[in-house]
Amino acid sequence: MSDLTRLTAAETAAAIRDRSTSAVEVAQAHLDRIARVDGQVHAFLHVDAEGALAQAKRVDAGELTGPLAGVPLALKDVLTMEGVPTTCGSRILEGWRPPYDATVTRRLKEAGVVILGKTNMDEFAMGSSTEHSAYGPTSNPWDLTRIPGGSGGGSSAALASYQAPLAIGTDTGGSIRQPASVTGTVGVKPTYGGVSRYGLVAFSSSLDQAGPCARTVLDAALLHEVIAGHDPRDSTSIDAPVPPVVEAAQARDLAGLRVGVVTELSGEGYEPGVQARFDEAVQLLRDLGATVTEVSCPHFVYALPAYYLIAPSEASSNLARFDAVRYGLRVGDDGERSLEEVMALTRDIGFGPEVKRRIILGTYALSSGYYDAYYGQAQKVRTLITRDFQRAWESVDVLVAPTCPTVAFPLGAKLEDPLAMYRQDVASIPANLYGGPAASFPAGLSEGLPVGLQVMAPTLRDDLLYRVGAAFEQACPAPVPSLDWES
Amino acid sequence: MPEITREEVAHLARLARLALDDAELDRLAGQLDVILGAVAQIAEVTDAADVPPTSHAVPLENVTRPDVVVPSLPRDKVLAGAPAAEDGRFRVPRILGEEA
Numbered sequence: 375m376s377d378l379t380r381l382t383a384a385e386t387a388a389a390i391r392d393r394s395t396s397a398v399e400v401a402q403a404h405l406d407r408i409a410r411v412d413g414q415v416h417a418f419l420h421v422d423a424e425g426a427l428a429q430a431k432r433v434d435a436g437e438l439t440g441p442l443a444g445v446p447l448a449l450k451d452v453l454t455m456e457g458v459p460t461t462c463g464s465r466i467l468e469g470w471r472p473p474y475d476a477t478v479t480r481r482l483k484e485a486g487v488v489i490l491g492k493t494n495m496d497e498f499a500m501g502s503s504t505e506h507s508a509y510g511p512t513s514n515p516w517d518l519t520r521i522p523g524g525s526g527g528g529s530s531a532a533l534a535s536y537q538a539p540l541a542i543g544t545d546t547g548g549s550i551r552q553p554a555s556v557t558g559t560v561g562v563k564p565t566y567g568g569v570s571r572y573g574l575v576a577f578s579s580s581l582d583q584a585g586p587c588a589r590t591v592l593d594a595a596l597l598h599e600v601i602a603g604h605d606p607r608d609s610t611s612i613d614a615p616v617p618p619v620v621e622a623a624q625a626r627d628l629a630g631l632r633v634g635v636v637t638e639l640s641g642e643g644y645e646p647g648v649q650a651r652f653d654e655a656v657q658l659l660r661d662l663g664a665t666v667t668e669v670s671c672p673h674f675v676y677a678l679p680a681y682y683l684i685a686p687s688e689a690s691s692n693l694a695r696f697d698a699v700r701y702g703l704r705v706g707d708d709g710e711r712s713l714e715e716v717m718a719l720t721r722d723i724g725f726g727p728e729v730k731r732r733i734i735l736g737t738y739a740l741s742s743g744y745y746d747a748y749y750g751q752a753q754k755v756r757t758l759i760t761r762d763f764q765r766a767w768e769s770v771d772v773l774v775a776p777t778c779p780t781v782a783f784p785l786g787a788k789l790e791d792p793l794a795m796y797r798q799d800v801a802s803i804p805a806n807l808y809g810g811p812a813a814s815f816p817a818g819l820s821e822g823l824p825v826g827l828q829v830m831a832p833t834l835r836d837d838l839l840y841r842v843g844a845a846f847e848q849a850c851p852a853p854v855p856s857l858d859w860e861s
Numbered sequence: 862m863p864e865i866t867r868e869e870v871a872h873l874a875r876l877a878r879l880a881l882d883d884a885e886l887d888r889l890a891g892q893l894d895v896i897l898g899a900v901a902q903i904a905e906v907t908d909a910a911d912v913p914p915t916s917h918a919v920p921l922e923n924v925t926r927p928d929v930v931v932p933s934l935p936r937d938k939v940l941a942g943a944p945a946a947e948d949g950r951f952r953v954p955r956i957l958g959e960e961a
Contacts, residue, residue: 473938566918580917609924610917679900690877697878699951704944713954718880727888730879734889735896737873738865751903753914758906760915792892793899809918833919 378403379536383445383593386539390433390444397430397444401488404446408490408537411860416512417522417532419451420459421491433486441596441620443486448532448541451492452499453584454573455479462575463497463507463525466724467702476573477605478542478584485600490538493528497726498693499549499577501525502798505789506728513785514557516823516855520782523553529587530557534855540597541587546578547681548778548802550585551814555777555826558816558853560594560843561587565834566809567612570605578688579610581681581806589852591815591843595623598836614834622837625844628662633842634669634770639801644779647820652776655817655827658849659774659842669770671762676755677804682796683739683752684807690736693729696721731792756807763808767832772842775801777814777826801828811836815843816852824853865894 378400381389389395405423412418426446433444449455452462454472456479461467475483482489496506504512504527514522515535522531529541530553543550545563554561562585569584576582586597602616635656640649660666698704698720699713706719725733739748766773778798788795805812810833814826827846831838867890874881881889940946945953 470942473934473942606926610919610921612919673906676903676906679903682896682900683903694878698944699953701942702944707945707954709954711954713956714878715880716954718875718878721878722880722882722885725879727885730881730885731889731892731896733877733879734870734873735893737877738869738893738897741873741876747904748900750914751906751909752900753916754909754912755903755906756915757912758909760918793895796896807915807918 379407381539382590383442383539383588383596386445387442397433397488398427400444401426401430401446404490404538411535412537414513414518414859415515415531415535415537416510417448417493417528417535417537418491419461419463419494419509419528422458422489425458426488426490429483429488433488438484438486440485440600442540442600444488445540446488446490446538447482448491448493448529448538449479449489450526450529450542450544451495452544452575453478453542454575455489455492458492460492460575461509462499463495463509464724464726464729465508465703466696466720470702474573477570477607478601479573481601487540487600493526493532493541495528496525497729498575498689499525499544499546500689500728500732502548502552502795503788504528505785506726508726511785514782515857516557516782518859520784520823521556523556523782525549526553526587530554530559530561533557533559533587533589535857539589540593542584542601543587544574544582544584545806546581546685547806548799550587551802551812551826551828552778552798554587554814556782556824558824558855559587559589560591560813560815561585562594562598562813562836562839563805563811564598564602564836565612565811567610568616568811568836569602570608570611572605572607576692578685579692580688581685591840591847592623595619595840612834617834617837619837619840622840623844625841626848628659628664628842628845631664631772631842632770633659633664633666634766634773635666636674636773636775637668637670638672638674639775643797643800644776645781645820648776648779648781648825651818651820651825652827655846655850656774658846662845662849667770669766669773671766671804673755673758673762674804677759677807678796678800680752680755680759680807681803682735683748684756686732686736687739687749688736690733690740693733696724728792759804760808763810772838773830775828777802777828781820781823781825805830809833811839813839813843815846817850819853865890865897
């Protein structure tokens with residue numbers, strides 16, 4: 375067969391099923407490619423060649439079957455995988471090998487998906503560039519001097535450089551969608567509670583959601599179906615049928631669909647090239663049969679400040695578990711220092727600057743005297759943002775906006791300016807606060823770099839994202855990177 | 862509203878068990894002041910006064926399961942990931958103030 379790494383996941387699975395290739399051949403082709411190009415991209419923190427080939431053999435032996443059996447996947451390093459290092463991009467978990475599989479990991483294994491390894495990310499998923507990884511940044515395959523998005527930049531870069539046809543990301547404020555946007559790939563944040571959080575190392579528990587990343591809409595839908603569904607091990611998991619995402623991903627037109635353009639997610643701060651691609655995308659949706667109206671969601675402008683109070687508050691609590699006792703790093707245990715001193719020293723050395731910033735910010739927002747003005751007010755604003763969505767659903771079926779206000783920026787450009795980095799997620803955060811599904815689809819290039827179209831839908835209507843994405847993909851094929859840096 | 866001092870950051874760091882050094886305290890105090898200045902704009906949302914807070918996206922009631930014993934993770938496997946273990950338990954540095 376021709377280059378196995380260029381196939382879609384659906385094509386790969388079909389080729390394995392009809393025996394024109396084998397799962398082992400496919401796995402080996404991807405492992406070879408990782409060995410050849412990942413020195414330049416740095417998408418992976420750990421490659422599990424042995425585990426991948428063993429899983430592929432089981433598929434070839436007919437022990438594991440399913441629509442994605444034998445298809446390789448890159449797993450974000452925030453999900454546990456038994457016996458395989460899981461660092462969350464942090465020094466504090468260096469060398470830790472989890473004693474159990476996340477539910478997402480288990481479902482992938484049972485479906486015969488071949489997990490190639492763990493991908494790089496901003497530490498504990500806090501960031502928009504993957505530069506906050508303790509293990510060094512990942513490069514964008516479109517331009518190695520630029521960021522691949524974050525926090526799931528390893529996953530998006532692995533897809534865009536053909537090191538894997540599928541990846542898993544997690545999205546707390548945009549960490550699936552913004553990386554998809556800046557790498558020209560597909561990223562879907564399912565409805566909160568649609569995919570189990572069991573084994574997903576917690577950042578902000580009321581917002582964290584794992585989801586599928588791929589190069590095509592159908593591939594993302596096939597992966598969505600494998601990982602979604604109720605899990606008794608996650609008490610926030612929704613006990614309802616998985617929306618018909620695969621069927622929706624075969625849509626060819628949008629006849630009768632009502633699309634709302636969000637007034638507040640445009641204008642100042644959005645690059646002209648991003649705005650131009652977005653306007654063209656909206657015209658294409660019209661051409662595909664959708665009716666388009668403008669919808670005002672007045673509280674969306676407060677989503678960013680509300681998020682930067684809620685998420686750090688939850689993080690400051692969640693990250694208390696890294697106590698130098700149960701897992702990972704312990705520093706300064708010399709018999710003299712007390713537990714508390716060892717804990718504080720370990721956390722200072724084990725956490726990077728962005729994580730410390732957010733822990734302090736969250737501790738501040740939750741402290742007495744500030745609680746009502748900050749955390750309490752942010753939770754009320756969250757209610758108002760949810761009401762904006764609910765009001766929108768009275769007149770439209772989906773909302774659209776640019777995924778991210780810019781194209782991929784140069785590595786280092788925003789590292790010393792946390793607020794500028796936070797603004798990357800200005801358009802993606804509303805959906806997290808509301809909890810509904812949202813996705814980013816490739817919408818062409820600006821200055822030679824990818825732009826993303828974001829689609830948001832009502833809770834448990836994840837299928838609508840795929841319907842829009844599939845029809846849009848037909849009309850506006852995803853751009854293909856030149857990868858001219860490959861030696 | 863904000864104007865967070867270096868002393869306040871040092872206090873918060875103690876609460877959060879982070880042994881920040883002087884350089885980190887200086888840098889963080891400046892950055893947090895800027896960030897807090899930006900997030901403080903949520904005070905402008907005047908129509909939030911009588912709105913109930915949302916702590917969670919999905920309305921949920923208590924989730925229970927049958928009270929049946931199921932196996933938990935094997936103790937050895939869990940302790941293998943700990944920085945120090947002894948006699949089937951996590952070993953911690955001294956907790957009380959007295960001499961070891």
